[in-house]
Every structure is written in structure tokens, then in C-alpha cells.
Amino acid sequence: MKIVVASGKGGTGKTTVAVNLALSLSECTLVDCDVEEPNCSLFLPINLKKIEDVVTRTPKFNLSKCTYCGQCADFCEFHAIAVIKSKNLLFYENLCHGCGGCELICPNGAISEGVRKIGEIHHGTMDNIDLFVGKLDVGEPMATPVIKKVKSFALKESNKPIIFDSPPGVACPAIEAMRGADFCILVTEPTPFGLHDLKLAVGVTKKLGIPCGVIVNREGIGDDRIDRYCAIEKIPILMKIKENREIAELYSKGIPFTSKLLEYRRMFLNLYKSIDKMISDSKRVDKS
Amino acid sequence: MKEITIISGKGGTGKTTITAAFASLAKNTVMADCDVDAPDLHIILDPMVKQRFPFYGMKVAIRDEAKCTQCGECRKRCKFDAIDERFNIIDDVCEGCGVCQLVCREKAIRLIDRISGSIIVSETRFGPFVHGELRIAEEASGKLVTLVRKKAKEVAMEKGRDLIIIDGPPGIGCPAIAAISGSNLVLAVTEPTVSGAHDLERVLSLTNHFGIETVVCINKSSINPDNTNKIREFCESRGLEVVGEIPYDNCVTKSMVAGMTLIEFTDCPIAKDVKNMWSRIQNRIEIEN
Numbered sequence: 001m002k003i004v005v006a007s008g009k010g011g012t013g014k015t016t017v018a019v020n021l022a023l024s025l026s027e028c029t030l031v032d033c034d035v036e037e038p039n040c041s042l043f044l045p046i047n048l049k050k051i052e053d054v055v056t057r058t059p060k061f062n063l064s065k066c067t068y069c070g071q072c073a074d075f076c077e078f079h080a081i082a083v084i085k086s087k088n089l090l091f092y093e094n095l096c097h098g099c100g101g102c103e104l105i106c107p108n109g110a111i112s113e114g115v116r117k118i119g120e121i122h123h124g125t126m127d128n129i130d131l132f133v134g135k136l137d138v139g140e141p142m143a144t145p146v147i148k149k150v151k152s153f154a155l156k157e158s159n160k161p162i163i164f165d166s167p168p169g170v171a172c173p174a175i176e177a178m179r180g181a182d183f184c185i186l187v188t189e190p191t192p193f194g195l196h197d198l199k200l201a202v203g204v205t206k207k208l209g210i211p212c213g214v215i216v217n218r219e220g221i222g223d224d225r226i227d228r229y230c231a232i233e234k235i236p237i238l239m240k241i242k243e244n245r246e247i248a249e250l251y252s253k254g255i256p257f258t259s260k261l262l263e264y265r266r267m268f269l270n271l272y273k274s275i276d277k278m279i280s281d282s283k284r285v286d287k288s
Numbered sequence: 289m290k291e292i293t294i295i296s297g298k299g300g301t302g303k304t305t306i307t308a309a310f311a312s313l314a315k316n317t318v319m320a321d322c323d324v325d326a327p328d329l330h331i332i333l334d335p336m337v338k339q340r341f342p343f344y345g346m347k348v349a350i351r352d353e354a355k356c357t358q359c360g361e362c363r364k365r366c367k368f369d370a371i372d373e374r375f376n377i378i379d380d381v382c383e384g385c386g387v388c389q390l391v392c393r394e395k396a397i398r399l400i401d402r403i404s405g406s407i408i409v410s411e412t413r414f415g416p417f418v419h420g421e422l423r424i425a426e427e428a429s430g431k432l433v434t435l436v437r438k439k440a441k442e443v444a445m446e447k448g449r450d451l452i453i454i455d456g457p458p459g460i461g462c463p464a465i466a467a468i469s470g471s472n473l474v475l476a477v478t479e480p481t482v483s484g485a486h487d488l489e490r491v492l493s494l495t496n497h498f499g500i501e502t503v504v505c506i507n508k509s510s511i512n513p514d515n516t517n518k519i520r521e522f523c524e525s526r527g528l529e530v531v532g533e534i535p536y537d538n539c540v541t542k543s544m545v546a547g548m549t550l551i552e553f554t555d556c557p558i559a560k561d562v563k564n565m566w567s568r569i570q571n572r573i574e575i576e577n
Contacts, residue, residue, distance in 0.1 A: 008326045010299010010458040015483065036459035037297050037490060039483040057367060077347060077385050077399075094465075099367050099385030138490055139497040141430060141462035168299040168458050169325030171422060171429040175380065191544050193304065197326040203424035207380075221541045252512035254482035 001276060002162045004033075004181035004210075008197030010168035012187045013217035013241070016251060018165035019043045020258040021185075024268035025161060027128040031154040033177035034167040035119060035134035035146040042254045046124035046131050053117045054134070054149045056142065057098035060114035061089060072102035072111060094141050119146035121153055130157060143173040151177075161272070170200045178204065183275050184212040185238065190222035195229055202235065211282060213238040213275065236278070239271050289444055290573055291437070293322070293471040295456035295464055297487030301477045302507040305540055305550065306562065307455040308332040311414040312551035313566045318449050319412070320440040321419035322433045322467040323457040324405070332549055335410030335417045343420065343435060345404030345428030347384030349377050355396035362388035362397060380425055404428055407439050416443045430462035437467070451575055460494045468495060473573050474502045475531070480515035488519065492526065503531045503572060505565060510535040529572070532565030534558050 005018040015032075019040055022030040032040040041048055059072075059081075070083040080095035081102060093116060103111045118140040122133040134150030136143050147167075154162055166177035178184055184205045188198040198214065205212040212235060216226050219240040230237050241247070241264070247257045258265045294303045294310075307329060311319050321329040349370075351362075356375060363371040366388055370381040377388075377397075389397045404426040410417045420436040422429055440452050456467040468474050474495050478488040488504070495502040504523050509516040516533060523530050535558060543553035550556050551563070 007299075009328070010296075010326070012300060034459075036461045036464070037483075037487040039298075039486060042482045042486055075386065075390070097383050097385060099383065099387050100365070101385055101387045101390060104365070104387065104390055136461060138460060138493040139465075141465050143459070143461040169429075169463075170424060171325045171463070172427040173459075173461065174325070175425055175427075191541055192331045192547070193328040193544060196328055196331055200326060200424060207425045221538065222545055248511055252479075252481040252484075252515055 001183070001279065002164070002181045003183050003185060003275060004164040004166050004178045005185045005187060006166035006174060006178055006201055007168055007187045008170055008201035009188065009193055012189050012194060014168070014187050015039045015043070015165055016217070016257070017185060017187050017215055018163050019256050020264065021268050021272065022129055022163050023256055023258055024265045025272060028161040028163055029130040029132065029154050029157050031150055031162060031164045032131070032133040033147045033150060033164050035136040035143050035150065036167060036173070038133045038135055040131060040165055041124070041133055043256050044126055044131060046126045048122040048124040048131070048133060050120050051123045051153070052121045052149070054119040054121060054146045055115040056118050056145050057100060058093055058096055058114050058116040059091070059102050059111045061091065062110045062112070063089065065108045065110035067108055069107065071105050071107065075101050075105045118142060121150050123153070130160070143167065144176045147173055147176040170204045175204060175208070178208055178210060181210050182279050184210045185215055186212050187215045187217055188226055189218045190216055190224065190226045192225070194222070195225045198226065198229070202233065211278060216240045218243040238274065239267055289441065289450050289452065290472040290575060291452045291454060291470070292473045292475060292569065292573065293454040293456045293468045294475045294477060295468060295491060296458055296477045297460060297491035298478070298484055299458035301479045301484060302540070303477050304328045304455055305544065306477055306505065306507070307453060309550040309562045310453050310566055312549040313563060314451060314453060316449050317415060317451040317453050318440050318444045318447070319414060319417045320436055320452055320454045322436050322454050322463070324420035324422045324429050324432045324436065324463065325457060327419050327421065329455045330417070330419055332544065332547060333412040333414065333417050334547060335412045337408055337410045339409040341407045342403045343405040343407055343432050344401045345426055345431060346402070347386070347399040348379055348382050348402045349384065349388050349397050349399055351375065351377055352396045355394045357394055359393065361391045361393070365391045405432055407432070407435055409439060409443060415449065416447060418443060430466040433457070433463050433466035460490050464494065465498070468500055469498055471500055473569070474500050475505055475569065476502055477505045477507050478519060479508045480506060480512040480519060485515060485519055492528070503529045503569065505532040505534065506530060507534045508536040509533040531568040531572070532561060534561045534565070
């Protein structure tokens with residue numbers, strides 16, 4: 001089973017939920033897809049080792065063959081190439097999406113395919129938990145290829161449950177992390193910001209056709225607006241984590257709270273079981 | 289005209305709460321929300337919308353089935369796996385590069401503009417406000433961030449405002465880069481947690497990479513005083529000014545529920561800390577307002 005933990009709003013507790021769910025299951029694969037700010041490993045005593053560089057395609061220019069005709073620059077939808085006054089070619093690698101169009105359109109064979117490193121994949125194990133982490137190199141804008149890569153490593157693994165920790169937001173990186181999951185846990189907090197961003201995230205799960213449920217974190221700090229929304233939208237509230245100074249302090253030190261508050265371990269196990277049941281029920285409905 | 293961008297790396301450290309408080313304190317500004325993925329600043333600023341402009345993000349390819357001979361060249365050449373085995377174009381994977389159009393011998397594919405969101409100009413009780421709204425599951429958020437900033441500059445010119453305060457997105461990727469590039473000052477908001485510290489380091493590498501002057505705010509500083517000290521020492525060792533340490537207080541949530549900034553909300557013990565932080569920022573970028 002593939003579960004993605006997402007949120008819309010940042011800082012609601014995605015990583016906390018993903019890590020504590022993984023620890024409660026004790027046998028699973030955890031995938032840190034928040035490649036801009038990967039944090040899962042801060043909460044687990046795991047030694048990570050780099051297993052692969054993530055590269056993206058990038059054009060290589062052979063200027064001795066270039067006639068500065070400018071066709072590549074005209075073609076590039078991302079404005080990554082500029083040809084100035086027919087004698088100077090500028091390439092902005094951060095804008096390049098690696099589509100290969102310039103290579104195809106160049107009439108002089110002056111452009112070939114090269115690669116450029118944009119991130120790294122790391123891996124480590126702790127008992128029966130496998131952790132895969134994607135890391136975007138600082139200064140690189142495109143997170144999506146790193147997310148794709150780290151997911152592909154995890155999916156090669158055995159048939160253990162897989163938990164994906166998504167980046168915040170509802171744009172390309174979050175969508176890439178969510179795509180293909182059997183279920184999406186949306187973590188939110190009972191505040192106006194929490195609700196607003198939850199609605200956006202629910203919209204994404206609908207568009208991607210992924211069933212979802214909500215975890216309300218820091219229950220008690222705001223009001224009951226999440227409960228009211230979920231009741232109207234018929235979205236199950238899977239769990240509530242009470243606002244608790246001890247949880248916040250453990251978090252600040254990098255200690256997963258289920259290692260101290262043992263009752264939550266059982267709650268996470270029950271959460272997993274109820275998700276498993278929801279998925280098999282919906283598959284049964286699909287078949288009939 | 290000057291621009292200050294508030295970012296954090298890690299989400300949920302308090303960027304928007306602090307930005308909204310600055311809206312209360314600053315004069316003669318334009319506010320801009322560049323967290324176009326999950327924009328929240330409008331919830332507090334309560335804008336009266338004046339103008340709405342369509343945002344054209346990346347283009348998208350469309351295929352004319354009648355002309356298509358299913359030769360498969362487009363699928364072979366697409367580097368984004370955006371064309372499925374029946375040669376349908378998967379909209380939300382397509383990056384609009386135009387390679388499929390280029391290689392299609394039957395001219396069955398063309399690129400069209402897609403409206404990916406809006407840029408909205410409003411008036412608020414604190415002055416003009418510009419924000420972006422990305423349609424759900426749309427891409428090109430970096431491009432929208434750039435256009436929101438551009439629009440905010442236009443509004444500032446038009447209204448003679450000399451400062452733009454930008455609420456930035458989390459992360460260090462495309463939208464964050466678009467939100468900080470060319471800013472006069474970045475305020476990096478962190479919290480004294482292991483993830484807050486880790487993400488701050490990456491944010492500081494990013495602003496350093498782009499050569500942007502940066503100051504730091506340690507929010508919720510009372511949650512872990514040891515970590516707060518460590519972050520302060522780390523910043524000092526890098527020659528970075530910590531312009532504010534704001535203790536944790538539940539008036540932050542209460543004011544948000546009330547739709548008010550920390551400065552407007554009465555009985556908010558941390559308001560004075562935010563005010564002090566704002567005056568240090570004013571000194572730092574030499575603005576008088």
C-alpha cells in the first residue's frame with residue numbers, strides 16, 4: 001500500500017505523521033519527497049548514504065558549429081537560450097527544462113544532449129524501516145525530477161507499505177509526490193490558515209483521484225472549523241493529535257513523540273488499519 | 289523603491305503571521321503574497337478586490353485526433369512522459385515545451401495558452417495588496433511569483449509607495465528563488481526545532497548563493513531555549529543579524545481566528561517584540577516609514 005502524507009499548508013505536521021506512522025508500523029519504506037527541505041532523517045537514528053546523483057538533461061553547445069541563427073532561442077518556451085546580435089549565445093541553465101527541443105531544431109548539429117547534477121538520493125535502514133531521501137541541490141529550482149527519482153527507488157523495493165512525506169503546497173512538487181498513491185493523509189491544524197490550505201489540498205486529491213482523510217494536529221489551538229468542513233465534505237477525520245507542550249518539545253529536539261507517548265503508537269496502527277480497510281472497500285465497490 | 293521578502297525554508301514557522309504584523313506597522317507600502325501555492329495572507333488582510341488578471345502559465349499541447357496517424361513519434365520524443373500509450377496528452381504532466389508539435393509530421397499537435405491562475409490587485413485597511421492564485425494542480429508557480437512581484441512594483445510606482453513587503457513560499461526551489469531574487473532584504477523566519485535549524489541553513493545557503501542580504505527571526509523561541517541559543521550563535525558566527533526572537537504565545541492563533549494582525553489584537557504580549565523587530569529591519573534597510 002502506498003500512502004502519501006500531504007498538507008497544503010507548511011508546518012502542520014506532515015513529517016511528524018509520516019515518521020511516527022513509519023515507526024508504529026515498524027516494517028515499511030519511508031520516502032522523503034520534501035526534497036527542498038528534507039527532514040525525515042532528523043527524527044530517525046539512521047546513517048544515510050548517497051546512492052545516486054539526480055541529473056537532468058541539458059543541452060551542450062558546440063559553438064564552432066553554431067551559426068547564431070537563433071532558431072534554438074526562438075523555439076525554447078522557457079527562455080533558457082538567448083542569441084544576441086547573431087554572435088553571442090547565452091544559456092541560462094536554471095531555466096532549462098531539458099525538453100531536448102533545441103537539439104532537434106538546430107540545423108547545424110551544434111547542440112547535443114548533456115547532463116547536469118541537480119540533486120542526490122540517499123538511503124539508510126533502521127531495523128525494518130527503509131528510508132529514501134531526495135535532496136535538491138541548493139540554488140536549483142526544479143524539485144520535481146528529484147521527487148520522481150526518489151519515488152522510483154522506493155517503488156523498486158519489496159511489497160512493504162510505502163509512506164511518502166510530501167512537500168507543502170499544491171503545485172508541481174506536491175502533485176508529483178502525491179501522484180500514484182493509494183491514499184492521501186492530509187495533515188492540518190484547526191485554524192483559518194489550516195482550513196484554507198486544506199481545501200486546496202483536498203482539491204488536488206480530487207483532481208488526482210486519490211481518496212483522502214484528515215489528521216487534525218494541534219487540536220485545541222483554534223476552533224472546530226475543520227470538523228465542520230469535513231462533515232460537509234464527507235471527508236473522514238482519521239485522528240486528532242492534541243496540542244501538547246511535550247509533543248512540541250520532543251519535536252524541537254528531533255524525538256518522534258510516539259517513542260515517549262506510547263498510546264499514540266496504537267492510534268497510528270489503528271489509523272493504518274482503517275486506511276487499509278477504506279482502500280479495500282473502495283476497490284470492492286469499483287469491481288461490483 | 290525597496291523590497292523585503294519573508295521566507296523560511298520550513299513551512300509553518302510564522303512567515304504569514306509576521307508579514308501581516310508588518311502590514312500593521314509599515315507605512316506607505318504595498319503588500320504582496322508570493323506563497324501562490326497556499327496563499328493565506330488575504331485571510332488577515334481581508335482585501336477588497338479591485339482588478340483581476342488572468343495568469344498564463346506554461347503552455348499545453350493539444351492533439352487533433354482526426355489528423356493523428358498514431359505514428360508514436362511524439363510519445364518517443366516527449367521527455368516528460370506526458371503522452372500515454374493511446375497518444376493522449378496528460379495535461380498536468382505536459383510542460384508545454386513544444387517538442388511534440390515540432391516532431392509531428394501530420395501537424396496534429398499544437399501548443400495553446402492555458403490559464404493557470406490569477407493575479408489579483410486589491411485595497412486593504414493597510415493599503416494596496418497584490419496576490420496570486422494558482423489554480424488547483426497547476427504548475428509554473430515560480431512564473432506566477434515573478435508576475436505578482438512585477439504587478440506589486442507597478443502598483444507601488446503608480447501610488448508612490450516606496451516599500452514592498454513580500455510573503456514568500458516555503459522551500460528553496462523555483463517559487464522561493466523567484467520570490468527572493470533581486471530583493472533588498474530577506475527575513476528568514478525559523479523556529480528552534482531541529483527541522484527549523486536544518487531548513488534555515490539551506491535557506492541561508494540559498495540567499496548566499498544569490499548574494500541577497502539576509503536577517504533572521506527566531507520565532508516561537510521559548511519552545512526550546514537551548515536550540516534558540518544555538519541558532520543565535522550560528523547566525524552570529526556567520527555574521528548574520530538576528531533581528532527578533534519572538535516567544536511562543538497562543539495569541540498568534542487567537543488573532544488569526546479573529547482575522548486580526550498581532551498588532552491589532554489586544555492583549556498580545558509578543559506585539560512589542562514584533563515592533564522591535566520591525567524597527568531593526570527599518571534601520572537595516574534605511575527606510576523611514
